[in-house]
Amino acid sequence: MKPDDIFLVMGAAWADAAFGERLRAVRKSYGMKPVLLIYDLIPLTCPEWFPPQVVSTFSAWLENVIPQCSDIMVISHATKKDVQDFLVQRSLHLNQAPWVVPMGGGFGDMSVATSGPDAPGLPPAKSYVLFVSTLEARKNHILMFQVWARLLREKAYTDVPTLVFAGRPASMVEDLMQQMENTDYLDGKVRLIREPSDEELRCLYKNCLFTVFPSLYEGWGLPVTESLLFGRPCVASNVTSIPEAGGDFARYFDPYDFETVYDTICRTIEDREGLKAWEDQIRKNFRPTPWSDTAKAILQSCEVAHQSSQPTLRRAG
Secondary structure, three states, X not given: OOOOOEEEEOOOHHHOOOHHHHHHHHHHHHOOEEEEEEOOOHHHHOHHHOOHHHHHHHHHHHHHHHHHOOEEEEOOHHHHHHHHHHHHHOOEEEOOOOEEOOOOOOOOOHHHHHHOOOOXXXXXXXXXXXXXXXXXXXXXXXXXXXXXXXXXXXXOOOOOOEXXXXXXXXOOOHHHHHHHHXXXXXHHOXXXXXXXXXXXXXXXXXXXXXXXXXOXXXXXXXXXXXXXXXXXXXEEEOOOOHHHHHOOOOEEEOOOOHHHHHHXXXXXXXXXXXXXXXXXXXXXXXXXXXXXHHHHHHHHHHHHHHHOOOOOEEEOO
């Protein structure tokens, strides 16, 4: 390690309570410059979705680590605002605002992903609406379950598409899991595909009618971008960073207004011609951000930190 070398922190280091102290020692002993990528501050902005220990650990970690960092990167303008609000609350000042790193999308060879054979055992093409996400309270799977329950109660037509949850059950979804089991997954109209492989995920995106993403809080909203990459329309929440991920190509609802959500989903299912026109517009005009642009932005931030000789952060007053 040499003076002014960059120590790049891009993972979930907040689980290590002593991480900030070690960064301080690295700066003092070697003159290295830590650069931190922050995805979100959700344990602080929405503590109701986390165990109290996670909230306190994350808060203490952030307050100890940020003062050691030569530069801070964030993955959305929404997260940038949250970080700046945090700095004001803690009376901390950066020499420069956090860098917003453009987020890429896609995984593997996208040409194969959109044209290759389908993985076995998945629902038939165009028979389902897809929701890709870890199952946890913040992602709001319960809202889609309730929408589908009402669809099945009230709609006169029989071709209500299946709702597919693709992800791993995690925290605070015991009530949802119980409701799904008690209703036999709405008599098969809800399906859970646990921990899908990349191959399965590609096929699920490629063959769905459209995707939904009703999350209540996100640092970015990668499933929205992935949906557009596969040319699939996405109906999503209008909160936090999610409109940044979908831009003008996704359509949005207020996740706290059930009637609006229900009406939006109904219209999207029923208007198959409009859905096809929406899909054509995405395929024609959507320009994804390559992961190489994300890498370049991270390297640029590191270069700026490397060239800077001034301390990044100070206490107010």
